[in-house]
Amino acid sequence: MAYSKLPCDTPEKQQSTEEALTASYRASMRIQAMRMDGIAHEASSLRHELSQSQHQLSIWQHTLSWRLTAPLRIVRHLSKGQLPTGRKISDVYHRLQEIYQDEGAAGIRFRISHRLARSSIGRAAERLFERKPASVVTNADGRSKKTTSILTHEEKINQVYSAHISQERLKDFTPRILIIAELSLRQCAKYRVWQKEEQLRSLGWLVDVVDWRETEEALSALQVCTEVIFYRVPAFPAVETLLKEARRLELSPWWEVDDLIFSAEDYKQNGNLATLDKLEQEELLFGVRLFRKCLLSCDKAIASTRVLAQAMQKAGIEHTVVIENALDQQTLDVVAAIQQDGVPQHDTQREIRIVYGSGTRTHDADFRLAATGILAAMQADTRLTLHIIGDLTLPSEFDAMGDRVQTQTGLDYAAYMKLLAQADITIAPLEPTIFNDAKSNIKFLEAAVLSLPVICSPRDAFMQIVQDGKNGLVAQTDAEWRDAILRLAADSTLRSTIGDQARKDVLGHYSPEAIVENQVLPVFGKPNVQHAPELRILCANIYYEPRSFGGATFVAEEMTRQLQRQENTKVAVFTSRPAMPERGKSSIRYCMENTDILGVLTSSDHDSVAGLDNTDATQAFKKWVEAFRPSVVHFHATQGLGLGCVRVCMEKNIPYVITLHDAWWLCERQFMVKADGHYCFQEKINLHTCQLCVPHARHLADRQILMTTAMQHAALLLTPSAEHRALFIANGIAADKIRVNRNGFLWPKSPHTPRVAGQKLRFGYVGGTEEIKGYSLVKRAFEALKRDDWELVIVDNKLNLGIKSVYTGAWKTQGQVSTIPAYTRETIDAFFNSIDVLLFPSQWKESYGLTVREALSRDVWVISTAPGGQAEDIEDGVNGTLIPIDGRPETLQMAVENLLDTPGFMQNYVNPNKATLATFEQQSAELGSWLREVVHVSV
Structure with missing residues (x-):
């Protein structure tokens, strides 16, 4: 399809951007106010209930009669048909019956084991029987060898996050100095922190200042700095965490001070020490040891006087410089x-x-x-x-x-x-x-x-x-x-x-100019910002390696690889990270396949409002933008990262492109699936209809303002299919602003292994346990089959997130059902060689359907719902079977039985339409050219 050229920036467009930003901020503030009201109300109710319960429980538990009558109370509950928790035994019995009928005794065992795992007893057992770390044993010849256990999934992920990053990568970032400082001593902060910030800024450096007690903020700031100074900081455990992180990032930290507080021998000569009481003296001397430990943990030191510098060198720091206390603008003013x-x-x-x-x-x-x-x-x-x-x-x-x-x-x-x-x-x-x-x-x-x-x-x-x-x-x-x-x-x-x-x-x-010229400049120099003539792309995607999840993530990762290979192109990534208790809410920078990545903690799935406008993610994104200096930002799949990131681009006048992977940009329910599990067939979104679907949501109108503002001010919008493009055009997006960029996929390295004659027909399902993907339809359809001439392989696609989500042990089927982990780049061909038919009974009009294309390219027949982007490359009866989105397992069952009744045609089946499928090379070439077009227009 041919597309018209993008419009250039005009003064009118600049004014429009300012008005849009104002509208977006107002909508965001109203949404956040609603959220905080809700949280406050919920917290108040919970506190009231907790207070009442604790008071009542305290009265009961401190009476002798309460303790003596405990067995009687249990009997009384049971006689009333209740468990001690107050839940009706009949309800529990009926629920157990339902599980047994659907999944058998194995299903009951599965739920009990999961419930126990979350209990205090389960956690205690887990600690007791947890896998032991690698141990060291001694051979007969006296040499030691390390015996290692298989790493857990979580440990593999943590290996990526804990890996050191080459110092060479800092050269590509905007020069920024971080000062982690003691700020509670006003005079010290004035002369050594705020004065240093002023001096460095006068040379062109970006400077951040963080109190050393704010560990999370300091950890985040370390991710985007190129130099770090620890001023008057003692080596408490939290500071040692910061030092360890500085080492992981291969920064070369400075330690700075303006008093001789790191040498106990010299500090004791201070006659003022004798004026303090013994406890204060002991505390000060304890602090001396911590200051010295922090000094020696750094590579370089900054002193305020030459005698102090000499003492630092004597302590063991060779690289020591003097920057004296001086006049600053505040003093002169x-x-x-x-x-x-x-x-x-x-x-x-x-x-x-x-x-x-x-x-x-x-x-x-x-x-x-x-x-x-x-x-x-x-x-x-x-x-x-x-x-x-x-x-x-x-x-x-x-x-x-x-x-x-x-x-x-x-x-x-x-x-x-x-x-x-x-x-x-x-x-x-x-x-x-x-x-x-x-x-x-x-x-x-x-x-x-x-x-x-x-x-x-x-x-x-x-x-x-x-x-x-x-x-x-x-x-x-x-x-x-x-x-x-x-x-x-x-x-x-x-x-x-x-x-x-x-x-x-x-x-x-000591004037600001003199001290900068004679003392600060020789130490730090002027920042060297590289302005190479290259396209710098920042890709934002909610998941990314090593937490790969979903087709959109797979595409985002491959586009990054492909774009990195293009001439004069550099790509960085902004994404989420897993919960890491030792890091709190701080961000983390890591590197994979020559790509710099910043991961942030996102809100939990149940807090969808916070995911609309995540202030923490926005702040981290702003710092990452300043560090990487992108020519263009590509928002790929961003739900959870929030729309504040889009406003950052608008404020900094950075062109951005959005790939509309699903209906999140239009609908509170990401896939336009109603609470009853059925697809909402709205084409032009009506908020009154939406309000009936999510009656508890008060923010839908403001949500629409945020989304519309973001889309309308994008330089370009992309969809993976023509059908998905049509949905957005129907909702007010100008046709000349939205283009189709079909997703590529991993093509097979070798031809599909032919099916052995007489072999059972093999089906595969990759959609996970979500209703929207048709999991329950697959289960009910195959349980309804009265034959055993088939096999079904189900992929548990959440294992890469460390979660076991699929349990098929209790399925009541005559054929064989098995579960395997999600396939990788290395195992994708093996997976599709193990099946003849892919099941894709999605219950919404998918924006694309990556798995469908992977199957079609490997001569695997596809049973898919239609309409939707998933069906655009399927010709019914030629390379697949199309069924309606009706939520009925009987429809899927009929399609499956039709194939089972005629297995012969699958013997040497080859998809005749493979030539029409997209490739990653085609997709990335198209995407790269459009991103360049966007940058050219903005310039």
């Missing part, structure tokens, strides 16, 4: 605001203010270093007042100073700087220890940028910038502290001269 508003003036003839920013009470020992000199100066010059900002325990000698000593606590940074600006003199005393030599010179920076003179101890970081008598004063002894204070108090010109020079020097050395 605060200072500018202070200067604009003006600093409240005081009469320096009557008062000279000394300001000390303590921060926390861990600075008591530091202050004592200068306390005697400060007190002596205050005694010598009565104008001097002392203003403490923060917590500090003053020596008792200062009590005599009365209200000449003021203390203020609880200030934010702007208020702190505003108070500091009112100082005449600022001080920065620090004990002469390696711990303090490793400290940065923040107190000098903050005072200097306000043009204030600073008196400081000669610690290493201060001496890198302070020139005694020029841009600051240095003091060590009591006398030097006293004299420096009195010297500045006596000379306002000196105060101004020193303060002005300090500001000039600090702006020259």
Whole structure:
């Protein structure tokens, strides 16, 4: 079929997109509000019932009579025809009869075993008898060998998710730095986290910041970063999980700190430690060990001072760099605001203010270093007042100073700087220890940028910038502290001269531009974003390897392989992942067949509303889009991933294509099958009819807005069959916007094995236990056959998800029924060689029917329902038998018996219409060209 060219973007279309986004967001908010109301109501009811039950049970269980009469209560229940649970024995008996009649004693055993498996007794037994891990035994020659058990399905899947990913793959992602940090210490976070974020962003890096306690958020952020920094993070178990994940992703982590908190020997020299009680000291020293463990778990380290860097190298980290604490935009903005508003003036003839920013009470020992000199100066010059900002325990000698000593606590940074600006003199005393030599010179920076003179101890970081008598004063002894204070108090010109020079020097050395150019750029460089002239396709599909499930997934996987082989084409995948308790709700990146894949946790099947607009999946998708930078997004089968992903494309102006695999885009019931199991034959969807079908759903109108918006703003819509295309055209989709892209499939590697003469006719069914696929019709039809000249093989297609779903042991048939796991790329030919007829009694108009084409290409006859996409390649009586979608097992039974009555024609049967079937190569070539067309039009 020839299709018209796609329309180009216009200003009108841009405006339309904005309006559509608004409508979509509003509909989403209304749906989520309905969902939350429902959850809240349900939770409230459950809490009320639980509270009442617990109260009543508590009263009963704590009475002697309750315990003594327990046997009598059981007898009473039984005499009333009830089990102790309250369920009627007659109901249980009738249900057991039904199961026995349908499935025999084996069916009863099957259900009891499944019920026990979910009980506490069953789980205890499972733990007791669980398969033991691989063990190590010793040979006679003394060499050890590992004996391995067969891996479970879950273990095979976990092997894929836990496999290391080559660092080379990071080169293809947008450069992004993740900072996992301690954020509860405000000053530390300002100078080492938010300042670092600002510096890196100025170089063009994308930066994410996550508190180290938010394990799930940090795990998700690790999946899309290319560099990671752990700032002031201790190696608690949750952090070790993050470090392990960084290793799996082959990131080379940095550990950063601005205090010497990873060496117990050096930390004990900190005199402030003695001011804390014993318990606090023990906790701090315990933390030192954890900080050191985290440091040594990383490859590289960032220090705020050169002494700190030397200590890191001494600890064992060779690759260590220094990025000093500096000025940032917040500081400059605060200072500018202070200067604009003006600093409240005081009469320096009557008062000279000394300001000390303590921060926390861990600075008591530091202050004592200068306390005697400060007190002596205050005694010598009565104008001097002392203003403490923060917590500090003053020596008792200062009590005599009365209200000449003021203390203020609880200030934010702007208020702190505003108070500091009112100082005449600022001080920065620090004990002469390696711990303090490793400290940065923040107190000098903050005072200097306000043009204030600073008196400081000669610690290493201060001496890198302070020139005694020029841009600051240095003091060590009591006398030097006293004299420096009195010297500045006596000379306002000196105060101004020193303060002005300090500001000039600090702006020259520690301005944002200077620190980025001289210290940050040499370490991290500018991000190198590769802009190769290639088509970058992001495919979104609800399932993907290693959790392959369903025909749509099989096609999505094969399209990825095929497109990857096309010239100048790269493909990534967005999909779901299984529940992994150790990861919570975090996403996971893994790689299969040279394809980068991001898996997210989706809502449970019963929460269909959450699956419409999954906020967690949307956030992960947005990060994945930013990381991969797709030229176009192909939404394949996305139910559960949510339509928020579509809005991400609309907001970022990324063209997207939707393959409409089923009726999810039109109907609350994905396959348009009503509660009674019968197909809804609506062609033009009527929401009033839909509301009668799902009376509990209040969101159908808003759901339609979400779906329609997504489809109308797609660059292109695809369906796998002409019949499915017609359904969407009937529901308002423009014919020139929707095209048929027939699914390919795995063609046989060798001819079909001929049926042996006289052999029983062999049937196969691959649809699983869903009613929509006709499972119960197959069961009832074959149980009704009064002959045994047949065999039936049923594929349990959920085993790849770790679930046993098919149980045929209780089928009452005269022929043989067996169950096998789903076939793979390697075993598909063997499966179809083992059958003569494929059963495809689907109870809805399928969008395609991949299994039908796999059978037709292998000269296997097909019994299929019609109409629907499943029947488009079947010519009744030529390569298959077509039956109506009527939900009657008798119809299927008749078709089966017609074949059983004439088995001879199957002897050397060859499908004469194979040449009309699609191939993966044809499908991918067509898809690739259309995706390129979409990208070209959008550009």
